Amino acid sequence: MFINSKYILSVGFLFVLSCNVKDHSNKGDQVISPVDSLVFKLDSLTLSYSNAFQVVMSDSLQHLTMLNDMTNTIYFYDLKAQGAPVKLLHFEEGGEGLQNGLMSYRFHNNDSIFLMTKGLYTYLSNIDGELIDRYSTIDLNIRQSIYSTTVSPMIFRKGELYYNSVFFGYYKDDYKPLMKYNVSNKKVTTYGFLPEEYLNGEWGSFPYDYIYQVYDEVEDRIIFSFPASNELFEFDFLNDLKIINSSSYGDNISAPFDSKKYDTHSSDWNRGVNLQPIFLELFFDIESGNIIRVKKQKAIFDRLEDTDPKRKIELIKFSERLSPLSFSVLDDKYKYLTNQGFIYDGKLFFRIDIDDEDIMKFIGFDLDEI
Numbered sequence: 001m002f003i004n005s006k007y008i009l010s011v012g013f014l015f016v017l018s019c020n021v022k023d024h025s026n027k028g029d030q031v032i033s034p035v036d037s038l039v040f041k042l043d044s045l046t047l048s049y050s051n052a053f054q055v056v057m058s059d060s061l062q063h064l065t066m067l068n069d070m071t072n073t074i075y076f077y078d079l080k081a082q083g084a085p086v087k088l089l090h091f092e093e094g095g096e097g098l099q100n101g102l103m104s105y106r107f108h109n110n111d112s113i114f115l116m117t118k119g120l121y122t123y124l125s126n127i128d129g130e131l132i133d134r135y136s137t138i139d140l141n142i143r144q145s146i147y148s149t150t151v152s153p154m155i156f157r158k159g160e161l162y163y164n165s166v167f168f169g170y171y172k173d174d175y176k177p178l179m180k181y182n183v184s185n186k187k188v189t190t191y192g193f194l195p196e197e198y199l200n201g202e203w204g205s206f207p208y209d210y211i212y213q214v215y216d217e218v219e220d221r222i223i224f225s226f227p228a229s230n231e232l233f234e235f236d237f238l239n240d241l242k243i244i245n246s247s248s249y250g251d252n253i254s255a256p257f258d259s260k261k262y263d264t265h266s267s268d269w270n271r272g273v274n275l276q277p278i279f280l281e282l283f284f285d286i287e288s289g290n291i292i293r294v295k296k297q298k299a300i301f302d303r304l305e306d307t308d309p310k311r312k313i314e315l316i317k318f319s320e321r322l323s324p325l326s327f328s329v330l331d332d333k334y335k336y337l338t339n340q341g342f343i344y345d346g347k348l349f350f351r352i353d354i355d356d357e358d359i360m361k362f363i364g365f366d367l368d369e370i
Contacts, residue, residue: 009254029312029329032300035339036364038296040077045070048357053150055342056107063087065107072102072128074113088278089129091115097131098123104148107126108156112208116148118240122161122181135161136183139188143167143267144179151281151339155215155222157237159183164213165190167206169260171198171291176226178241191242195229201255203228204273210342214282220318225293227278227295228253229314232293232322247322251276274299275331282340285367288319292348292370294338297329313338315348315370328370343367 042048045068052067064077076087091098100119107113110127112174117123124133137146146163148154165179171194178192186303203209213227224233224241232247233277256272264268280294293316299309313330330336330350340362347364354361 009113026266029314030327031331032315032328032365032369034335034363035366035369036345038079038151038344038349038364039082040064040360041361042358042360043085046071048360050340051149051268053340053342054107054153055344058110062344064344065105066104067105067119067311070104072098074105086123089127091129104150104153104154105155106148106156112156114154114156116146116154116162119156122154133180133183135183135186137161137163137188137211139180140192142179142188143150143170143175143186143224143323144190146179149339151212151341152210153213153215155213157215157220165209166209166211167203168209171203173199179237192233192235194224195231195233195243197228197255198226198252201337202257202259202260202262204269204362207273207278212279214284214291216284216289216291216320220284221286223282223291224324225282227277227280228255229279232291232318232321241264242315244322247318247324249316249324249327250277263278270307271301274301274311281341283341285296285343287297287346288367290325290367291318291320291322292343292367293315293318317370326370330365336363 018293050066051069054065063359064079066075072091074089075085078086093101096286098117099121100117101151103116103118104116111261113121115125119137120138122135122137144165145167146165152164155267161181164181165287166177173178174298175194176190176192177194181188181191208227210227214223216223230248230250232244233241233242235241253276255302256276275298276299278296283292295314297312297314299311301309313336314327316327317325318327337351342349346367348367349364351360351362
């Protein structure tokens with residue numbers, strides 16, 4: 001279902017639109033198919049999975065960058081030419097190099113590349129691989145557990161680094177799951193709160209205990225997606241985290257467990273976390289100002305013992321005011337790895353799971369069709 005704004009004639013119709021989007025499950029699915037693909041070569045040292053991708057502008061060209069955390073190397077691929085990497089940015093570990101291996105990175109510009117290690121530090125580097133500064137981002141007086149990935153990246157803004165910091169299975173109404181670090185005064189500050197859904201029941205530690213975020217540089221704000229919450233959350237750097245009620249989409253998600261007495265390796269746990277829908281990644285389209293939110297529908301089990309059951313992937317498009325505009329479902333031709341995705345050339349690309357270890361392939365969907 002695609003909603004064209006030129007047909008919105010009245011406040012009454014807006015109300016109907018809101019109801020239709022929220023109650024989409026009774027309307028059937030609009031399935032969209034890919035319109036493009038990108039293929040990049042992998043070397044023998046690169047694993048099939050990477051914790052960090054980012055599209056960056058460097059030397060007047062758009063590049064897809066990817067971290068090989070086994071070798072502490074960032075690969076630069078020319079997005080237009082595809083094929084083999086055009087640059088490798090390697091960082092030594094130990095001695096004058098990194099104290100620990102890389103977990104993730106964030107490319108701000110050629111002079112500011114932030115490197116998050118698997119230890120206590122975040123480093124500032126540049127396009128030449130020089131280590132310029134080191135930040136101790138851990139304050140032992142504060143409960144925190146910072147991390148950074150492709151879809152939950154650290155964000156640098158006006159001298160401060162912003163991280164997600166969630167403890168698995170820790171659901172307290174006074175817990176602040178977000179953190180910022182001031183690179184000048186070295187101060188660590190936590191902020192935010194857990195959505196109300198997390199205070200009722202047990203969520204199985206993973207995958208609901210996670211936060212996805214994206215920086216909207218046009219409106220200068222961070223948008224957050226909590227997997228168990230129907231609403232989006234916004235942080236505008238002036239006030240604390242706030243819930244956006246107008247962004248509510250779909251039926252409420254119930255906690256899969258009543259207590260912590262579960263085994264994450266059991267079939268009961270697997271069924272529990274797969275029989276509920278889950279909200280996932282966010283993507284920001286700078287051209288339109290729209291936000292895309294990924295949602296996995298509840299699983300369809302072919303067999304009770306399935307550890308990777310089939311789940312439809314839904315994309316919800318939000319306006320710059322964070323109201324739902326339209327939704328669609330990806331076709332089931334491929335297994336889409338939505339946590340390895342990016343926007344490029346008017347399309348939302350997801351990596352697909354393939355048997356070939358020598359390449360990585362991304363499939364693109366037209367943003368206008370979502």
